[in-house]
Amino acid sequence: MNIIHGTTILGVRRDGIVAMGSDGQVTVNDTIMKANAKKIQLLRDGEVLAGFAGSVADALTLCSMFEDQINKYPKNISKAVIEFAKQWRKDKYLRRLEALLGVMNKDESFILSGSGEVIRPDDGLVGIGSGGGYAISAARALLLHSSLDAPSIVETAIKLASDVCIYTNDNISVEVIKSEK
Numbered sequence: 287m288n289i290i291h292g293t294t295i296l297g298v299r300r301d302g303i304v305a306m307g308s309d310g311q312v313t314v315n316d317t318i319m320k321a322n323a324k325k326i327q328l329l330r331d332g333e334v335l336a337g338f339a340g341s342v343a344d345a346l347t348l349c350s351m352f353e354d355q356i357n358k359y360p361k362n363i364s365k366a367v368i369e370f371a372k373q374w375r376k377d378k379y380l381r382r383l384e385a386l387l388g389v390m391n392k393d394e395s396f397i398l399s400g401s402g403e404v405i406r407p408d409d410g411l412v413g414i415g416s417g418g419g420y421a422i423s424a425a426r427a428l429l430l431h432s433s434l435d436a437p438s439i440v441e442t443a444i445k446l447a448s449d450v451c452i453y454t455n456d457n458i459s460v461e462v463i464k465s466e467k
Contacts, residue, residue, distance in 0.1 A: 293325060294417030294447050294454040295337035297390045298425050298436045299410050303464055304390050305436035306335040307444055309417065310457035312342070318455075326461045329353045330360065333391055335461055339415035340385030348374065348385055352398075363389070367396050367404055375402040388412035392463055417444070417451035437462055 292313040297306035308325035311318055326337045327349050334356055338345030351373065355366040367389065387398040395412050397405040413422030424443035428434055434442065437460045448456040 292453045293339045293415035294421050294444050294451060295325060295339055295388050295412065295414045296418065296421040296425060296440050296443055296447075297335065297337065297388055297395060297412035298429070298439045298443075299390070299392075299395070300429065300436040300439065302392075303436040303462060304335065304392055305440045305460050305462045306337050306388065306390055306412065307437075307440040307458055307460035308337055308415075309444055309448060309454045310459065311453065311455040313453050321455055322457050324459055326459060328461055328463075330356045332463065334363065335390045335463060337388040337412070337414065338385055339388075339418070345385040345387070348387055352387060352389065363391050363394050363396075367398065371398055371402060371404045374398070386414045388414045390463070415453075417447035417454035420447035420450050420454075 294309045306326050310322040312320035312323045326335060329336055336349050352370045355370040359366040389396045390412060395407055395410045397412055397414060411422050411425055421443045424446040425439050428439045428442060440460050441458050444458050445456050448454040
């Protein structure tokens with residue numbers, strides 16, 4: 287999988303709440319072009335979160351295509367993910383798009399790439415972008431050693447990643463899905 291530089295996306299599930307957040311930095315080469323970008327989208331009337339890393343235009347195109355698949359398979363995100371990945375992988379133009387998607391609903395989590403990877407993380411955490419590894423490590427520690435809720439874990443972990451990753455800032459936005467319990 288290509289390493290996409292320039293962002294941090296983190297998704298966490300805890301106590302029936304799913305949260306996904308991102309930093310706000312847009313970096314072009316070695317220049318910060320924007321500090322407060324929104325990189326998380328609520329899809330399917332707020333039932334699905336999608337975060338993107340990579341080229342913004344490419345990622346928005348892919349989010350739109352993924353939303354089409356969710357609308358085709360509204361009760362089966364796994365099927366939507368597989369059909370989307372097949373479409374992305376088979377199309378010669380789309381395969382060249384430089385982006386990764388992190389996708390979560392109340393039950394499942396996925397990381398998708400144009401080279402055909404569909405990864406369902408064992409622990410349900412989603413971390414992508416240059417600061418994704420830092421943020422996911424912090425989130426795992428916070429899940430084990432704190433009682434913070436999912437949105438607080440996302441915010442704290444991305445803040446910690448921003449202290450290490452030069453492509454990540456601490457202008458953090460978080461979106462939330464609450465499950466019906």
